[in-house]
Amino acid sequence: MRLPAGVRDWLPHELARKREIEQQMRAVFGRWAYEEVHTPIIERLDVLERGLGEETTELLFHFNDRRSTALALRPEMTTPVARLVSTRMREAPLPLRLAYVAPVFRYYEQPQEGRMRELTQAGVELIGAAGIDADAETLFMAIEGLDEIGLRDARFDINDARIVDGILDGAGLDGEAAREAKELIKVRNLVGLRKFERPALVEFAQRRGRHDAIESARAICRTPESRAALDELHVMLDRADSLGYQDRVSVDFALLRDLDYYTGFLFEGYVGEIGFSLCGGGRYDSLLPRFGFDVPAVGWTAGVERLLIALERRGKHVRRRRHRVDVLVAGSDVVAARERAAGNVVRYAGSDLGDDALVDEARAHGIPRVVIAIDGTVRELRVGPRIGDLPVPRTPSNWDAR
């Protein structure tokens, strides 16, 4: 009776907390005029590989159907949404603002906290919009999203995927060496980077800050693309400042996200005491063209379970009360239906219970009213707390002393 590794059940009180976060995220998406879409959990393997690159296949749960069509569970939502838009929404006026709250699946050899095989992503895609306004929209929406769930001190690091290419070019690395160096920068392995004997690379991978950091990168970025990206980061910081986020947004040049479709602006959000990021995203202008639809796009996503962990770690979760029931009805379908029609939450009890048993049941579940409709009469009982259930001031010494 065991579950597979890396997946979990959600009991009612746990699921209620998760749903609460999902609703809060949906509310934020809605305020920014995003509409929710749903795509199948199963996709064709070739579709996912087209979006994610073939090296990502090892991250997938994949299998064949009985006609040997290769299928896979989606490991993220950006590729399915890109497929959806490029096949079904080509005629829709751009830009499109789409949101999702959906389970995704990853084949981790060793699942662990924050790296589960089934996880829930809440995120958005802004499709058909290039430029810094669209980039800023995703960042500021993410900040509001984390604010909304109560992580008002979450911090956000930003970068641009074009900058690292400028740095590698400036350091005179290309081909295999450049690829290797990029991997080392991504995991911030300074020891490995030192082997290239390019001090600028190490300095770059370690550099984090604000306008000063951008200026220090400019000294070694020569490509026009990377210099344009640096200019945009200045603007992004200024725009963040104008919203009062000056202490929450920094530049980190080693921030390169795992998936390889990012082409420009990038960010991640985190809180100090949790060892992994909570949300992130960026610009992926090359993704939709892979599906034959040549439009730019930017998006971000949050891991709902990670948000839960962050809140729980802080003891921030108000323990939600059990689902509230207004009335316990025994003996009559009609009475129960009338109560439901009046907007009450009704728990239906068996007609074989006596008054005492019904009152006990109501009390056990915190239900204030009992309606008993047996033998043609309708009686209503009010249920208060039992004397023994009332809180008593604790005086531990008394009883021991006697």
Added chain:
Amino acid sequence: MSKPPERTADPLTIAVPKGALFRDAAERLRAVGIDVPHDVGRKLTVRTADGTTLLFLRPTDVPAYVEFGSADCGIVGKDVLWETDRNVAELADLGFGYCRLVVAGRRIDRYHEGAPLPTFLRVATKFTRSAESFFAERDLPVELIPLHGSVELSPLVGLADLIVDLVATGTTLREHDLVVVEEIAESTARFVVNPVRFRAKYDALTALLDRLASVPA
């Protein structure tokens, strides 16, 4: 020894390995002003005068504490990083704790002189992950026998044809008439940090990195 730093608002938690690396790791931390006690005894953690928390851990546990953020940073041998494959950022090679991960066999088997390996090759090791990838990269089918101590005994009594083990001075190999067949990699102590904590405590961690890296090895 430099002057102890002021007590900071953002104190660090540092994972310190017990065992072979402890003396050098403690000395290096003291050299940058962190007051590591000389005798840890049975203590699990210590709060130093500048507010730093030290966790004294089995070396193989250091990456997990750092990955989950229970420690901001730590000192650990590269050999442990190979074995644990945890998501931590490797910021500096501290230079001490030098050893080599090698494939070794009995001198009389002459594998080190190119004698053909047995068809069904058995390899005993404490370093299963590293051993597995080393033989897989060479397309050598092997049966790995995970052991937890005195690996050098296994070829002597016919449990394994080869061992994969760490060698510091080579004394243990010589004592048992074993020889290095092939060197897999060299290991030294590394300064590692939690990737997200690197951002959250950037000033404190980069300051510590600079100080650790500027101490002559």
